[in-house]
Amino acid sequence: MRVSRRGLLAAAGATLPVAALAQGGGAGPVRLVVPFAPGGSVDVLARLMAQPLGERLRQEVVVENRTGAAGLIAVENVLQSPANGTSLLVASGGQVTIAAALPQPLSFDPMRDLVPVTHLVDTPYIFTAGPSLRQPGLAEMIADAKARPGSITYASPGTGSVTHLMMEILNQETGASFLHVPYRGTGQAMADLMAGRVDMTLGSVASVKPALDRGELRAVATAGHARLAQYPAVPTTTELGIPGMDVRVWIGLVARLGTPAATVARVDEAVRATLALPELRTRLEPLVLVPVADGPAAFGATLAEDAARWKRVVTRGNITLN
Structure with a gap:
C-alpha cells in the first residue's frame, strides 16, 4: 500500500x-x-x-x-x-x-x-546545560546545588516524568538540591533552556540532540555506565562516582x-x-x-x-x- x-x-x-x-x-x-x-x-x-x-x-x-x-x-x-x-x-x-x-x-x-x-x-538520557550555567561539568553543578540549595533550576516535561524522577534520584543520592521547573511537554522547556530562563535538563538524547549539534546546549554527563557513540567525550555518571543513575x-x-x-x-x-x-x-x-x-x-x-x-x-x- x-x-x-x-x-x-x-x-x-x-x-x-x-x-x-x-x-x-x-x-x-x-x-x-x-x-x-x-x-x-x-x-x-x-x-x-x-x-x-x-x-x-x-x-x-x-x-x-x-x-x-x-x-x-x-x-x-x-x-x-x-x-x-x-x-x-x-x-x-x-x-x-x-x-x-x-x-x-x-x-x-x-x-x-x-x-x-x-x-x-x-x-539513553543525557544531562545538558543551558547558556546560564558556567560550571564546566556535572560534578561542579552538584557541588553548587549542595552549597546553595535551589540555585540551579532544571526543566522537565512535567511532574512525575522520567526527567523529574531521575533528577530526584540525583538529589537523593548526592544531597544536592536542584530546583524543579515542570513544563507541559518538551517544547517550551527546550525554548526556555536555550534562552537561559532555566539552567539545565536531563532528557533523551533524541530530544536535545538538535540543540547540542547547533551548540545551543552543552552536554555534561550521560546517565548510566556507558558513553554514547554520538558524544564519546562526555563522561558517564558512573565515571563521576554518582550512584543510582544507571536507569534503563x-x-x-x-x-x-x-x-x-x-x-x-x-x-x-x-x-x-x-x-x-x-x-x-x-x-x-x-x-x-x-x-x-x-x-x-x-x-x-x-x-x-x-x-x-x-x-x-x-x-x-x-x-x-x-
Missing part, C-alpha cells in the same frame, strides 16, 4: 493504515496505540516499525495516537479493547511503572492490568491482561524479526533509539525492577502530582 504524505501528517487521534493486510493473518488490524502526539520518539518508532511488523504478522498494522492525562487516556483505550492482541500500547515508564508508583486515583492498576509483550528500545529508560509493547500467551508470543516473534532489520536499525540510529527486543519474561522483569525503583523514589521524596 502506498502511504501519502498527507496521511503521515494526520492529526493526533487519527488512525493511519501503514501495512497491507494479508489474508489469514488474524482477527482484524493490529492497533499500535501511542500515548503521545505525532512526531515524538515513541510515535516515530511506532511508525517506522508498523509496515515491516505488519508484513511479519500478515495483518494490517495501524498507528493510533491517543493523547491526554500523561498518556493514561491511551492506557484506558487499550484496557477497554478486546484482549486478543489487536490493541497494543506503545508504552514508556510514565504509563506503566511510574503511573503505578505515583499516588493518584486510577480506575486501573497498570502493573496488574497490562501484560508485557516486548521491550522494544532503550532511550525504555519503550515497549504491552497488552491488556487476558491476552492469550500464544498471541503475545506471536507478536514478540514478529517484533524481534522487525527490529533485526538492518534498514530499520539504520533509521533508529540517528534517533538514538537502541533496539533491545527482549521478550515478555525479560521485559516483565524489567518492569518489576522499574516499578520498585520509582516507588522508592516517590516515597522517599514524598512526590505528589499536586
Whole structure:
C-alpha cells in the first residue's frame, strides 16, 4: 500500500493504515496505540516499525495516537479493547511503572492490568546545560546545588516524568538540591533552556540532540555506565562516582491482561524479526533509539525492577502530582 504524505501528517487521534493486510493473518488490524502526539520518539518508532511488523504478522498494522492525562487516556483505550492482541500500547515508564508508583486515583492498576509483550528500545538520557550555567561539568553543578540549595533550576516535561524522577534520584543520592521547573511537554522547556530562563535538563538524547549539534546546549554527563557513540567525550555518571543513575529508560509493547500467551508470543516473534532489520536499525540510529527486543519474561522483569525503583523514589521524596 502506498502511504501519502498527507496521511503521515494526520492529526493526533487519527488512525493511519501503514501495512497491507494479508489474508489469514488474524482477527482484524493490529492497533499500535501511542500515548503521545505525532512526531515524538515513541510515535516515530511506532511508525517506522508498523509496515515491516505488519508484513511479519500478515495483518494490517495501524498507528493510533491517543493523547491526554500523561498518556493514561491511551492506557484506558487499550484496557477497554478486546484482549486478543489487536490493541497494543506503545508504552514508556510514565504509563506503566511510574503511573503505578505515583499516588493518584486510577480506575486501573497498570502493573496488574497490562501484560508485557516486548521491550522494544532503550532511550539513553543525557544531562545538558543551558547558556546560564558556567560550571564546566556535572560534578561542579552538584557541588553548587549542595552549597546553595535551589540555585540551579532544571526543566522537565512535567511532574512525575522520567526527567523529574531521575533528577530526584540525583538529589537523593548526592544531597544536592536542584530546583524543579515542570513544563507541559518538551517544547517550551527546550525554548526556555536555550534562552537561559532555566539552567539545565536531563532528557533523551533524541530530544536535545538538535540543540547540542547547533551548540545551543552543552552536554555534561550521560546517565548510566556507558558513553554514547554520538558524544564519546562526555563522561558517564558512573565515571563521576554518582550512584543510582544507571536507569534503563525504555519503550515497549504491552497488552491488556487476558491476552492469550500464544498471541503475545506471536507478536514478540514478529517484533524481534522487525527490529533485526538492518534498514530499520539504520533509521533508529540517528534517533538514538537502541533496539533491545527482549521478550515478555525479560521485559516483565524489567518492569518489576522499574516499578520498585520509582516507588522508592516517590516515597522517599514524598512526590505528589499536586
